[in-house]
Structure formats: C-alpha cells, structure tokens
Amino acid sequence: MKPPKFEYHAPRTVDEALALLGRYGGDAKVLAGGQSLMPLLNFRLARPAALVDLNRIPSLAFIEESGGGVRLGAMTRQRTIEFSPVIAQRVPLLKEATRWVGHLPIRTRGTVGGSIAHADPSAEYPAVLTALEGEVVARGAKGERVIKAADLFQTYLTTNLTPDEILTEVRLPAMAAGTGYALEEFARRHGDFAIIGIAAVVVRDGQRCKTARLATAGAGPVPVRLRAAEEILERDGLGEAAIDAAARKATELVDPDSDIHGSADYRRHLTGVLTKRALVRAMGVARG
Amino acid sequence: MTDPRSVGSAALPRLVGARVARREDPRLLTGQGSYVDDHRPARLLYAAFLRSPHAHARIVSIDASAALALSGVTAVLTGEEIARASKPVRAASKTPAVKVTSFPPLALGKVRHVGEAVAMVAAESRYVAEDAAERIVVEYAPLPVVTDMEGALEAASPLVHEEAGTNLLVAREFARGDVDAALASAAVVVRERFRFHRHTAICMENRGCLAEYATGSGTLTLRSSAQCPGIVRDVLSDLLDLPENRIRVVAEDVGGGFGAKASLYPEEIATCVMARRLGRPVKWIGDRREDLLATSHAWDEIIEAELGLDRDGAIVGLRALVTADVGAYSIYPWTAAIEPVQTISFLPGPYRVPTYRGRTRGVATCKTPLGPYRGVGRPPAVFVIEGLMDRAARRLGLDPTEIRLRNFIRDEDFPYKSPSGIVWDRSSFTGSLLRAREALGYDAVRAEQTQARAAGRWLGIGVASYVELTGIGSAIPVSPGMPIATGTEAATIRFDPAGKVTAVFGVASHGQGLETTLAQIVADEVGVPIEDIRVVHGDTALSPYGTGTYASRSLVLAGGAAIMAGRAVREKMLVIAGHLLEADPADLVPADGRLAVRGMPDRSVTVREIARAAYTGAKQLPKGLEPGLEATRFYDPYYGTASNATHVAVVEVDRATCQVSVLRYLVVEDCGRMVNPLIVDGQVHGGVAQGLGAALLEEIVHDDHGQLLSGTLMDYVVPSACEVPWMEVHHLETPSPVTLGGFRGMxxxxxxxxxxxxxxxxxxxxxxxxxxxxxxxxxxxxxxxxVARATR
Incomplete structure (x- = not known):
C-alpha cells in the first residue's frame, strides 16, 4: 500500500496551482485534506503524474459573510467549520452535518472543498450543498465560473469540474432566523459514510410550510433532491399526515444501489425513515 | 503430570490476586515497544508480495524481467524457485479424518485464493518493491471457482486440491448413545439451520517479519509478529533443513494476535529463504489489504442442529451436522480440522446431554485459509446450543434461565465426561447463571421489557452460558490429530548475584499482560518485590523449550512452570540461608526482603546476600551444594481445565432502522484463582468487543468469483469504541482442582x-x-x- 511515484508541488497561490494543472494537462490531482485521495493513491487506484497541494495557499481558507450568504474558502477545515460562530448562526445545518463527518482526526485535516469536489455520494457536505441550493466557484485557465449544486454532481466521485479547474470556494445562502433544519444519518458504525443520510430544511409560516428542502446522501450516484416530497409539505403543511406522506414519497424518489452494507430495498426504506425523522426534528427547531 | 498438591505453598502469597497495573504498558503506550517494524539492520531490503487476482487459476508463466530491470530491485522469488529452497508446508495429521494437502510458500502451478502470494520482490524500499511487483507479468488460465461450501461437496465440483481427490478435507463424528431413538421419542424437538459467517481478527499490528541469515555462523534469525515463536522455529528447521539450534525466532512485542498469528505463514518462509539466498536482511510488513486477504479467516460454518427435550425441559438428545468452509489451505500446525472439529467438540455445552451425534465436515474452497481465532469453534457452538435452548424454552413456555438450570451439569456430577470426551472439572455453571440473574436484577429487567413491549418497543434479554477447555496439557492435542506436542511449557527462574530475578518463558505475550501476571506469580514464589523481576519471553534463543501463546494456555502452563521453578529456587535459597545463619532451613521465615530465624529477627540475611553467596563458591555454601541460583522446570497440566461463564445482553432493536443497540452487558466469569483481576477484566472487555463484532458487525464477504468484497476497514466493519457497550464483569473463583495454582485460562x-x-x-x-x-x-x-418477512 505505497503509492506509485508522483511529482509533488506546493504552490503559494491559486494562479501557480492553475499553471501547474495546465502543465500536466489533466494528469495532476489536487490535494486538499487528503482524507480520500491518500487512500486512493496508496491503493494505487489513482495514479496521477503529480499532486498539486493546496495546503500552502492561505487565501483558500476563510469563512466570510457576504450578501445574503456565507462564503467558505475551499481549504477551510471541517474542524474549523464545526466551531465557527458564523456557520453556527448562518448555516447551522452545515454545523450539524459536520459532526457526522468521520472522526476528529479526519475533520482536522478534511476540507469543505475537498469533500465536495471528491463527490462521494454518501458524504454529508454534498447533501447539504444540494439541500441549501448552494454554489461552488471554480477557477480555471479561462477564468472563474459559478456552478450550482444541481449542476455540479455528475455521478459517483465525478463533478463537472474540468481537470484544469480548482474548486476555490463554496457559497451557501444564509438560513433565515427560525428556519428548521436537521441532518439525520444512518451508518453501521459511528463516523462511517452514510448508508443513508437526509438533510432537511423547512421554513414555517404558522402551520404552513413556506419552503421545504430535502436532499439525500447514500441514495444513488449523486445527492438527490426530493422535490416531489418537498412539494407535499409546501402544499399540505407540516402536520403528521403530511410528513408521513412526504416520507413515503421520498422512498419512491430514490433509486439506490445495493452493496455489502445495505440492499437497495433497505436503503429505500431508510430514506423514508430518516426523511420523517429529519422533518420531525426540523419542525421542532423551526419558528415562525 | 505434576500433582498440584505436591508442590506446597508460595513463599509470600500476596501479589497473586492483586490488581497490579500492567508493567508493560508504560513502555507500549509511550512508543518504546519493540515491534518487528522497529528494527532496521544495516543493508536491509524491503519485501513486497505479488498476490493473485484470481480465486482459482493455473499459472501459465511468470516473467519477472521487467521487475528485475527496475532500479533498486535486488531479487524476485517465485513458487518454482522457492520450491528448491523450502519444502511445501504440509499440516500433517495423525487422524485419517484429515486429508493432508500441501501449502506452498509461493503459489506453485496454480493459485487457490485471491490474495495468495505468487511472487516476492526484495528491493531498496517498499515503494520500489511494490512498483516492481506490479511489473511482474503472470499469465493465468482461470479455472472454475469453488466458493460455496455445500456445492463444493457435489461430485461435479472442481477440486481445490487434486491430490486430495475431494474437497472434503475433514470428516469426523462424535457420538454417545442412541440419539435417533431419543429424538424420535422426545416430547419437543427444536431444529435450526444456523449460519455463522466468515470473520477475521484485525490486529492493531499487521503481520510482518524480518529475517537475517548470518553466512559466517550459518544461523538464521527471524523476528516475526507471531504468537508461537517455538512452533515457527521447529517447522522452519524442517522446511529449510537447518538445525533448530541455528534458528532463532523472536517475537518481542506483538500488537495483538487473537489466534490469527498462531499459525505459520508463507511470508515467514519466503522472507527466510530470500534472506538466506541474498545474505542480507529482508523485512516484510503486511499492509491492511494484505492482512484482510492473507491472514487466516475464522468460523464460516453452517450448522444444522436438533435438540430434543422431555416434557419437563430436560435434554434427551442433540444431533448436529457442521459444515465449515476451511478455505484454500490446511494451515500449519493446526490443520483444517481445528475449527470444524472444535465446533462438534463443544456443541453439547455445559449441559447433561445423554445422547449426541455431531458430524463435521471441513470443505476446501477458493478462499483465504481458515485458522484459529479467539474462541475457535466455540463461538459458533455456543451460538447454536444456546440458540436451541432458547427455542426450546419458548416452545415449553419456560424462562430461558430456568431451562438452563434444569439441564446444567450439576455440582455433584463433576468430573463430568462430555459426549465428545472432554472431562469437565468442578465448575460453576449453575452458580454463574444464578449470580448473573441476581447482578442483572433479572426479574426487574423482565418487568421493564413487558412495559417496553406494551409501548411498542423491541427490547430483548439474551443469556448464554458456556464452558471451554483451557490450559490443555499433553493428554490431548490442542487441535485434533495435530502431530506437534503442545502439552508443556517451561520457566527458567534465575537470580543474579545482586539478588535480582530474570524469569524466562517459552510463551509469548502479545497483549495479554503476561509480563505482569507471570511476574506476580514469580514474586510470590521466590519472595522478592515485583520490581526486582524481569520477565523475558518470545525469544527461542533465550527461553527453555516451548511453543508459544494460544488456546488460553499461557497463564495455566507458564504460570504452573513458574510455580515449580520458583519453589525449586526457593528451596535452595533456604538451604543457603540456613548455612549462612547456621540455622535449620525449616526455621527460617521471610521478613521484608530477608530470611530470618523464626523468633530472632536480628539473625537474618537478605535475598541479595543469599544470591551473592550462591555464586561465590564453596566457602559460602553448604558442603556439596552446587553453586548458582536458578531452576528450569517444565509443567504439563495433562488434561487441562474447564473455564466457564454466563453472559447476559439486554438489547433494543430500533423498529424503524432495525439497528441493534446493546443497553446492558453483563458477564459472570469463573477462571478459577485469579492472578490479576484487572487483567481478567481487560481480557473480558476485549473478548466481548470481538464477540459483539461477530454478533452485529463483522463479516468477510466474497462474491461468486471468490473476490473479497470486504477488503478494507471501511467494508469490514470492526466495532469502534462508540459501538462497544459498558460491561459489568463479575467474578467467581472456583479454583481449578487440576492445575498448579488453581488457575484456569480465560x-x-x-x-x-x-x-x-x-x-x-x-x-x-x-x-x-x-x-x-x-x-x-x-x-x-x-x-x-x-421483520419484513414476518410482518408481510
């Protein structure tokens, strides 16, 4: 379990990093926190000619409020997010999701940009980005572009970032005060990737539900927005019957795969169970 | 065999029984341990193995030229080359129940499981060695894969070992009485087809070894992450045609073994051959992927069993057929029989079973070899008999504890010969269950369960009582039919002239705390503070003849040997002290590091003065007494001794997710006289954690092509601290009547x-x-x- 030989570069700026990516013409990998890439290298499942390490680019690690949202530099560590007052106040769903990411040593190295760019469909951050309808910023030789969550994830471990682009920033809309939220996750062992995870956001207006957002982890090749289930809540409110109906609908909206940790049937079942749990808890948090 | 009553009593019985903190922990916890990978001799080469991607394939050709051309690569070894330097391993058996098959150190002719070592590279670094392994071109001709143990028994099945002429490598039966008649006339018969899936040990330290061959002296030193340095030394002597006195096997600190490091492994042989061939030290450290692919697996059994009872719930008969998937090779020295035969040996449990027939079959498949793992055969056996007892209790409307109490071997029945021929000495089957009921507050928990059920919760209480055989002596082999002797262990206790003690053992601690428990025993026997004792183990060059640590034997066998050697030394100390004090040795009493004449505390000598005298020569010693102060004694407990416990789990199954949470876990165990309750507790905690893994989490999964699907620790789910419940451990101490010290293995x-x-x-x-x-x-x-099937 030793990686094959590769070149290693530790640029100081994003421009230098982009130049390096250009030089290797798609044969370089970007190293962020390394919590997924290093095992892939050690198993020799990834064999890039070079690693471009972003860890020495200070401008990529920040959390800032801006306009109606929060901008996170791609190299912001999960551990920083976990304890950020800005995140706790503005995007509490992200804080809650972070507690489910691996274990302390993993969160200490792991980054928000790395997790999203790696696009493991069982991971928490892609589900949060999807539920909140966030965006990422990608910089490439040809400049900068903003990619919506819905457009980012293509399939397993695949985004629409091109090999010469770097994900530099994650943008999440601030959650209005009183917004209900919850992330429910089921794994066989604490800290493991989700067998199923559900991120839920509800904005209440009395008994009505102004907005509902539901997204999955582990229920297919990409995070799934459960739009038809959201619509049930936005139409029928947040009563028990509506939540049950939304949870039932959720099971119809996913098409999960089977693996040794759970069959498609069981994952579909869990999608309903966790959708209900997430909504009940989100409603408990919601005010308005 | 040594009669326990003939050895007298300890000099200073004060440390045995005390919660002495583990003496090895400061060293291990501060990174000062000495594991294989901590050693980097000059001119060291690093090894990597090329492993088979196929479960079953003929090797057409191997071309290593591209690997050898790589800079930094010293040598490549293949199956044909190693066959010229080492015999194939053949785990022989004295019983015709086992078909003996070859296990070549590197695949020869064909591969029989994914991960089997095909070639070995030695290079300047592990990185280069892995690069080179990738460049070895092996042409395989795939063969039909044998993965299903029952299918493998059909006549049309491909053979894993042509030389055996069948995939049925093990077939054995134990019987007592007319079980068919008993079951035919039983009031109640419960039956089940049980499945206990494949498992593996997952040691903190992966396997690894480092071989050095001194061409000048013709001596081979193998450092190995092994439980049984003595067994490895003995077999290497045969395989490599080197005398035993020129082979030294060292297992200094070992990061867990759990049985999986008790066998001889191909990598150990190949590393020795490579080092001998090159005259340079060669080190191989297995990585986690190799560990999951090529360290022995465990259990993997289908057990069809029927239990008959009379109207009062008394057992009338037990009939079972065990089928075990023993994998691709019969592992040395235990053979493929170890798991399947142990299962039928222990199936009757701690119960009076008047009629029994247990048949077992060990079937070769294209999977990693099955080997010993903590419990060997007994976890599946106990799962089966205790599962049947609960099914019977439900049928008869009896409480699960009540049906057990009605069937336990009673106190007046000991010694009791089980249907498979094991003799149980006086144990606390009934006592441990009654104590468990009391400690749990059994009736209150049942009442809580009734309330929980009314509220729609799935709460359950599970009881399991077992008895196992530990500290096995020379009367029976640890693994049935095994040709090597495992019935003895030795201790050397040596005073130096400064009065300090070195105690050397052939057993090898790999986490059990033997450096502490054996020192406790020695301290009491020779009457010195534990600080003055150094325990040396795991080095065949230093220790008297022994095999190693496995089968819950070390405390019983090495502890017994320590008692014998300690008392021999003690006797000589008294003689010397008597001479120095001009007193009768019988009048001497221990007093704070000295021996004093009874009633005259001023007339005394220190231990140090005695030790000095022992090495000073004739002037200081009684006439005719041989100088020196040391003794080596061998101990053979002959049959071995029973060890029993009752476990109780209280669990809740989440109705929505079907996840099991363990709410309470309670153990009442009886390992006889306890040397160190702290260490006993730790052994129980670790054992239960691994048992919980087997119950809820851990499973080795192969697909139909024999590919390992659980090949990482992401997919092979071992419990972490978060999944292991708090445990309540209670102790009963029924001293073993048949072992020195009254110890039982645990x-x-x-x-x-x-x-x-x-x-x-x-x-x-x-x-x-x-x-x-x-x-x-x-x-x-x-x-x-x-649940879905039941509620459909």
Whole structure:
C-alpha cells in the first residue's frame, strides 16, 4: 500500500496551482485534506503524474459573510467549520452535518472543498450543498465560473469540474432566523459514510410550510433532491399526515444501489425513515 | 503430570490476586515497544508480495524481467524457485479424518485464493518493491471457482486440491448413545439451520517479519509478529533443513494476535529463504489489504442442529451436522480440522446431554485459509446450543434461565465426561447463571421489557452460558490429530548475584499482560518485590523449550512452570540461608526482603546476600551444594481445565432502522484463582468487543468469483469504541482442582459468550413477531428482512 511515484508541488497561490494543472494537462490531482485521495493513491487506484497541494495557499481558507450568504474558502477545515460562530448562526445545518463527518482526526485535516469536489455520494457536505441550493466557484485557465449544486454532481466521485479547474470556494445562502433544519444519518458504525443520510430544511409560516428542502446522501450516484416530497409539505403543511406522506414519497424518489452494507430495498426504506425523522426534528427547531 | 498438591505453598502469597497495573504498558503506550517494524539492520531490503487476482487459476508463466530491470530491485522469488529452497508446508495429521494437502510458500502451478502470494520482490524500499511487483507479468488460465461450501461437496465440483481427490478435507463424528431413538421419542424437538459467517481478527499490528541469515555462523534469525515463536522455529528447521539450534525466532512485542498469528505463514518462509539466498536482511510488513486477504479467516460454518427435550425441559438428545468452509489451505500446525472439529467438540455445552451425534465436515474452497481465532469453534457452538435452548424454552413456555438450570451439569456430577470426551472439572455453571440473574436484577429487567413491549418497543434479554477447555496439557492435542506436542511449557527462574530475578518463558505475550501476571506469580514464589523481576519471553534463543501463546494456555502452563521453578529456587535459597545463619532451613521465615530465624529477627540475611553467596563458591555454601541460583522446570497440566461463564445482553432493536443497540452487558466469569483481576477484566472487555463484532458487525464477504468484497476497514466493519457497550464483569473463583495454582485460562471467553448472548437478546426482542435469529452477524439489513418477512 505505497503509492506509485508522483511529482509533488506546493504552490503559494491559486494562479501557480492553475499553471501547474495546465502543465500536466489533466494528469495532476489536487490535494486538499487528503482524507480520500491518500487512500486512493496508496491503493494505487489513482495514479496521477503529480499532486498539486493546496495546503500552502492561505487565501483558500476563510469563512466570510457576504450578501445574503456565507462564503467558505475551499481549504477551510471541517474542524474549523464545526466551531465557527458564523456557520453556527448562518448555516447551522452545515454545523450539524459536520459532526457526522468521520472522526476528529479526519475533520482536522478534511476540507469543505475537498469533500465536495471528491463527490462521494454518501458524504454529508454534498447533501447539504444540494439541500441549501448552494454554489461552488471554480477557477480555471479561462477564468472563474459559478456552478450550482444541481449542476455540479455528475455521478459517483465525478463533478463537472474540468481537470484544469480548482474548486476555490463554496457559497451557501444564509438560513433565515427560525428556519428548521436537521441532518439525520444512518451508518453501521459511528463516523462511517452514510448508508443513508437526509438533510432537511423547512421554513414555517404558522402551520404552513413556506419552503421545504430535502436532499439525500447514500441514495444513488449523486445527492438527490426530493422535490416531489418537498412539494407535499409546501402544499399540505407540516402536520403528521403530511410528513408521513412526504416520507413515503421520498422512498419512491430514490433509486439506490445495493452493496455489502445495505440492499437497495433497505436503503429505500431508510430514506423514508430518516426523511420523517429529519422533518420531525426540523419542525421542532423551526419558528415562525 | 505434576500433582498440584505436591508442590506446597508460595513463599509470600500476596501479589497473586492483586490488581497490579500492567508493567508493560508504560513502555507500549509511550512508543518504546519493540515491534518487528522497529528494527532496521544495516543493508536491509524491503519485501513486497505479488498476490493473485484470481480465486482459482493455473499459472501459465511468470516473467519477472521487467521487475528485475527496475532500479533498486535486488531479487524476485517465485513458487518454482522457492520450491528448491523450502519444502511445501504440509499440516500433517495423525487422524485419517484429515486429508493432508500441501501449502506452498509461493503459489506453485496454480493459485487457490485471491490474495495468495505468487511472487516476492526484495528491493531498496517498499515503494520500489511494490512498483516492481506490479511489473511482474503472470499469465493465468482461470479455472472454475469453488466458493460455496455445500456445492463444493457435489461430485461435479472442481477440486481445490487434486491430490486430495475431494474437497472434503475433514470428516469426523462424535457420538454417545442412541440419539435417533431419543429424538424420535422426545416430547419437543427444536431444529435450526444456523449460519455463522466468515470473520477475521484485525490486529492493531499487521503481520510482518524480518529475517537475517548470518553466512559466517550459518544461523538464521527471524523476528516475526507471531504468537508461537517455538512452533515457527521447529517447522522452519524442517522446511529449510537447518538445525533448530541455528534458528532463532523472536517475537518481542506483538500488537495483538487473537489466534490469527498462531499459525505459520508463507511470508515467514519466503522472507527466510530470500534472506538466506541474498545474505542480507529482508523485512516484510503486511499492509491492511494484505492482512484482510492473507491472514487466516475464522468460523464460516453452517450448522444444522436438533435438540430434543422431555416434557419437563430436560435434554434427551442433540444431533448436529457442521459444515465449515476451511478455505484454500490446511494451515500449519493446526490443520483444517481445528475449527470444524472444535465446533462438534463443544456443541453439547455445559449441559447433561445423554445422547449426541455431531458430524463435521471441513470443505476446501477458493478462499483465504481458515485458522484459529479467539474462541475457535466455540463461538459458533455456543451460538447454536444456546440458540436451541432458547427455542426450546419458548416452545415449553419456560424462562430461558430456568431451562438452563434444569439441564446444567450439576455440582455433584463433576468430573463430568462430555459426549465428545472432554472431562469437565468442578465448575460453576449453575452458580454463574444464578449470580448473573441476581447482578442483572433479572426479574426487574423482565418487568421493564413487558412495559417496553406494551409501548411498542423491541427490547430483548439474551443469556448464554458456556464452558471451554483451557490450559490443555499433553493428554490431548490442542487441535485434533495435530502431530506437534503442545502439552508443556517451561520457566527458567534465575537470580543474579545482586539478588535480582530474570524469569524466562517459552510463551509469548502479545497483549495479554503476561509480563505482569507471570511476574506476580514469580514474586510470590521466590519472595522478592515485583520490581526486582524481569520477565523475558518470545525469544527461542533465550527461553527453555516451548511453543508459544494460544488456546488460553499461557497463564495455566507458564504460570504452573513458574510455580515449580520458583519453589525449586526457593528451596535452595533456604538451604543457603540456613548455612549462612547456621540455622535449620525449616526455621527460617521471610521478613521484608530477608530470611530470618523464626523468633530472632536480628539473625537474618537478605535475598541479595543469599544470591551473592550462591555464586561465590564453596566457602559460602553448604558442603556439596552446587553453586548458582536458578531452576528450569517444565509443567504439563495433562488434561487441562474447564473455564466457564454466563453472559447476559439486554438489547433494543430500533423498529424503524432495525439497528441493534446493546443497553446492558453483563458477564459472570469463573477462571478459577485469579492472578490479576484487572487483567481478567481487560481480557473480558476485549473478548466481548470481538464477540459483539461477530454478533452485529463483522463479516468477510466474497462474491461468486471468490473476490473479497470486504477488503478494507471501511467494508469490514470492526466495532469502534462508540459501538462497544459498558460491561459489568463479575467474578467467581472456583479454583481449578487440576492445575498448579488453581488457575484456569480465560483469554478467549469473552468472544465465546458474546455472539450467543446478543443473538438470543435480539431474538427475544423480536419474539413477538415470531422471528428467530439463525444467522450472524445480525446486521440491520438481515433484521430488516426478517421483520419484513414476518410482518408481510
């Protein structure tokens, strides 16, 4: 379990990093926190000619409020997010999701940009980005572009970032005060990737539900927005019957795969169970 | 055999029984341990193995030229080359029940499981060695794969070993009485097809070894992450045609073994051959992927069993057929029989079973070889008999504890010969269950369960009682039919002239705390503070003849040897002290590091003065007494001794996710006289954690092509600290009547009781649905399916 030989570069700026990516013409990998890439290298499942390490680019690690949202530099560590007052106040769903990411040593190295760019469909951050309808910023030789969550994830471990682009920033809309939220996750062992995870956001207006957002982890090749289930809540409110109906609908909206940790049937079942749990808890948090 | 009554009593009985903190921990916890990978001799080469991607294939050709051309590569070894330097391993058996097959150190002719070592590279670094291994071109001609153990027995099945002429490598039967008639006339018969899936040990330290061959002296030194340095030394002598006195096997600090490091492994042989061939030290450190592919697996059995009882719930007969998937090779020295035969040996449990027939079959498949793992055969056996007892209790409307109490071997029945021929000495089957009921507050927990059920919760209580055989002496082999002798261990206790003690043992501690417990015994026997004792183990060049640590034997055998050697030394100390003090040795009493004349505390000598005198020569010693102060004694407990426990689990099954939570876990164990209750507790905790893994989480999974699907620690789910419940451990101390010191072995018990207790608790939780748990691990997926079927 030793990686094959590769070149290693530790640029100081994003421009230098982009130049390096250009030089290797798609044969370089970007190293962020390394919590997924290093095992892939050690198993020799990834064999890039070079690693471009972003860890020495200070401008990529920040959390800032801006306009109606929060901008996170791609190299912001999960551990920083976990304890950020800005995140706790503005995007509490992200804080809650972070507690489910691996274990302390993993969160200490792991980054928000790395997790999203790696696009493991069982991971928490892609589900949060999807539920909140966030965006990422990608910089490439040809400049900068903003990619919506819905457009980012293509399939397993695949985004629409091109090999010469770097994900530099994650943008999440601030959650209005009183917004209900919850992330429910089921794994066989604490800290493991989700067998199923559900991120839920509800904005209440009395008994009505102004907005509902539901997204999955582990229920297919990409995070799934459960739009038809959201619509049930936005139409029928947040009563028990509506939540049950939304949870039932959720099971119809996913098409999960089977693996040794759970069959498609069981994952579909869990999608309903966790959708209900997430909504009940989100409603408990919601005010308005 | 040494009669326990003939040895007298200890000099200073004060440390045995005390909660002495583990003396090895400061060293291990501060990174000062000495593991294989800590050693980097000059001119060291690093090894990597090329492993088979196929489960079953003929090797057409191997071309290593591209690997050898790589800069930094010193040598490549293949199966044909190594066959010229080492014999193939043949785990011989004295019983015709076992078909003997070859296990070449590197695949020869064909590969029989994914991960089998095909070629070995030695290079300047592990990185280069892995690069080179990738460049070895092996042409394989795939053969039909044998993965299903029952299918492998059909006449049309391809053969894993042509030389055997069958895939049935092991067939054995134990019988007592007319079980067929007993079951035919039984008031109640419960039957089940149980499935206990494949498992592996997962040691903190992966396997690894470092071989050095001194061409000048013709001596071979192998450092290995091994439990049994003595066994490895003996077999290497045969395989490599080197005398035993020129082979030294060292297993200094070893990061866990759990049985999986008790066998001889191909990498050890290949590393020795490579080092001998090159005249340079060669080190191989297995990585986690290799560990999951090529360290022995465990259990993997289908057990069809029937239990008959009379109207009062008394057992009238037990009939069982065990089928074990023993994998691709018969492992040395235990043979493929170890797991399947142990299972039928222990199936009757701690019960009076008047009629019994247990048949077992060990079947070769294209999977990693099966080997010993904590509990060996007993976790599946206990899962089966305890599962049947609960099914019978439900049928008869009896409480699960009541049906056990009615069937236990009673105090007046000891010694009791089990249907498989094991003799149980006086144990506390009934006592441990009664104590467990009391400690749990059994009736209160049952009342709580009734309330929980009324509220729609799935709460269950599971009980498992077991007895195992530990500290096995020379009367029976540890593994049936095994040709090597495992019935003795020795201790050398040596005073130096400064009065300090070195105690040397052939056993090898790999986490059991033997440096502490054996020192406690020695301290009491020779009458010095524990600080003055150094325990040396795990080095065949230093120790008297021994095999190693396995089968819950070390405390019983090495502890017994320590008592014998300690008392021999003590006797000589008294003689010397008597001479120095001009007193009768019988009048001397120990007093604070000295020996004093009884009633005259001023007339005394220190231990140091005695030791100095022992080495000073004739002037200081009684006439005719040989100088020196040391003794080596061998101990053979002959039959071995029983060790028993009752485990109780209280679990809740989440109705929505089908996840099992263990709410309470309680153990009442009886390992006889305890040397160190702190270490006993630790062994129980670790054992239960591994048993819980077997019950709920851990499973080695192959696909139909024999590819390993659980090949990482992401997919092979071992419990972490978060999944292991708090445990309440209670002790009964029924001294063994048949071992020195009254000790009983207890390293494996936690793993033996836990799968059954948890399975029974889950079944109890789901009893309102009429669901039985016949397959472990009871994963959420499996429970989801059971519930879905029951509620459809």
């Amino acid at each position: 390293g494996e018990g936690g793993t033996i009781g836990a799968p059954a207790a948890i399975a029974n608790a889950v079944a109890d939780a789901l009893a309102p649905l009429g669901v039985e748990v016949a397959e472990l691990p009871a994963t959420p997926e499996r429970i989801f399916r059971l």
